């Protein structure tokens with residue numbers, strides 16, 4: 039099925055375009071908009087849609103999508119969890135937090151739970167080093183984590 | 199010297215500190231109004247006098263950078279504000295965006311005026327959703343008041359400010375990669391020259407400044423460049439004012455603290471950071487983001503022939519004021535002023551392994567020495583921590599890292615090599631122990 043945006047999302051696309059001197063510059067923000075409108079992933083249809091809207095080649099859009107880690111090239115779980123594991127977090131127990139998540143969700147980092155609820159990933163430094171260990175759940179940062187806090191957070195995701 | 203300041207952080211403790219009402223109640227936007235009533239040259243002069251060393255890591259003088267912009271330009275000019283904040287250990291810009299976003303917007307107005315631009319793009323890494331929200335809200339509030347738009351404060355100098363997002367790539371913090379990303383491309387660094395001041399965003403003259411650099415500009419206009427500069431005890435080293443310092447890792451009270459320039463690592467770690475977790479000994483500290491060489495607790499300052507260093511020679515590097523030039527002179531680097539602290543419990547071999555996984559993952563892959571070198575280094579470190587590496591491979595670490603430096607398009611290569619070169623040299627014994635005994639006498643852990 040061809041990808042399309044709602045009327046409100048189209049208006050947002052118009053607002054994005056108004057910020058730049060050319061259409062190509064809107065590639066990343068428009069990809070974010072479309073990814074959010076497509077269950078959080080960028081399909082071939084989305085790539086074609088963005089290419090047509092911005093009057094750029096689909097190879098250009100694909101090149102951008104494959105460069106940046108936050109564009110999903112396959113459908114992730116309903117919720118996405120990123121555990122930061124770079125040095126400041128590692129010094130504060132990130133490894134333990136990650137293992138705890140893996141055990142609790144019964145998956146490895148990089149995988150999605152069988153019910154499609156949660157995708158678990160690792161992240162590199164998320165600019166929250168002073169409140170380590172930390173993880174990002176969808177758009178929210180959870181900081182100064184303990185195993186108990188992680189359980190509470192994951193329980194809510196699993197129940198959702 | 200520990201001297202706390204609150205130019206940027208006065209709003210941090212207030213729940214509504216990010217709003218226009220709170221910002222104006224503490225004198226906000228009077229400085230942009232003042233600047234737009236001055237001449238462009240006079241604004242740049244104040245910023246030059248302030249001796250603001252770029253807060254993004256390279257420490258270039260902000261006022262000098264602004265003078266590289268053309269006086270007359272047929273093309274539009276742009277201000278690009280770097281809020282990609284991805285350098286491991288660095289978490290200061292985020293505090294400004296979340297808790298004092300109007301300082302950024304006001305700084306953008308003054309910055310645009312100072313460099314002859316009418317539009318500023320604030321490039322924020324995508325993960326920082328609250329930061330983006332707060333910046334957009336501040337922009338909307340300022341526009342509603344007429345501080346942004348065609349006639350800020352009724353003065354005929356149009357300024358627009360936009361937030362632009364990344365999509366997860368550390369390399370987009372490098373200024374030319376950031377410009378490519380802003381243009382909607384893959385975030386691959388560009389060859390320099392041409393420099394951004396000649397050919398920057400959309401082929402037009404552009405200044406790229408770190409977000410904190412821009413946020414402090416209103417303070418400079420308010421108090422005057424000279425007075426701002428003199429807050430610092432390193433004015434002799436052309437390093438003026440006050441800035442944000444961060445400390446993370448094995449300290450009791452990690453966080454971001456605003457102080458006059460001239461703070462020492464000892465003050466940052468023990469006075470502000472509350473000392474080492476469990477009252478353990480300090481093993482090492484990476485002063486300003488992971489791309490800076492690691493410093494050991496027992497390193498001594500020795501810079502002969504420069505009278506400015508006389509007060510510090512013979513003392514521990516922990517007592518050397520944190521400055522761009524002071525740290526360069528001792529073979530270190532100041533970077534972002536956000537220190538990562540390792541206690542004696544931390545295994546330095548694992549620390550380097552952690553960092554080099556980061557660099558291998560984040561190399562954009564354009565240059566062979568960086569792309570391949572980071573991969574080789576990570577694989578040797580993989581073997582080392584598993585206890586399978588040879589002495590020859592340990593030496594190769596040094597060789598590969600040396601071959602990256604100076605041979606790449608952007609400074610990422612040097613940033614990746616610095617940790618390797620400094621860790622392997624300064625912790626030679628611990629690295630050899632991993633070769634000889636599989637790390638038997640090491641802690642084999644990172645947590646304290």
Ligand SMILES: Cc1cc2nc3c(=O)[nH]c(=O)nc-3n(C[C@H](O)[C@H](O)[C@H](O)COP(=O)(O)O)c2cc1C
Pocket residue numbers: 251252253254255256257258260280281282283284285368369370371372373374406407408409411412608609610613
């Ligand atoms: C690999 C790499 C990553 C960088 N990341 C950032 C960053 O996240 N934020 C930043 O302000 N500067 C970063 N920089 C420095 C920028 O290239 C540039 O020097 C800086 O934004 C200029 O601003 P300033 O002069 O105000 O410091 C990075 C540089 C390199 C080489």
Ligand code: SF4
Pocket residue numbers: 369386387560561562563564565566568569606607608609610611
């Ligand atoms: S040094 Fe590394 S990150 Fe920089 S351009 Fe070359 S490959 Fe890319």
Ligand code: FES
Pocket residue numbers: 122123124125126127128162163164165166167170172286287288
């Ligand atoms: S190291 Fe985890 S947020 Fe910086």
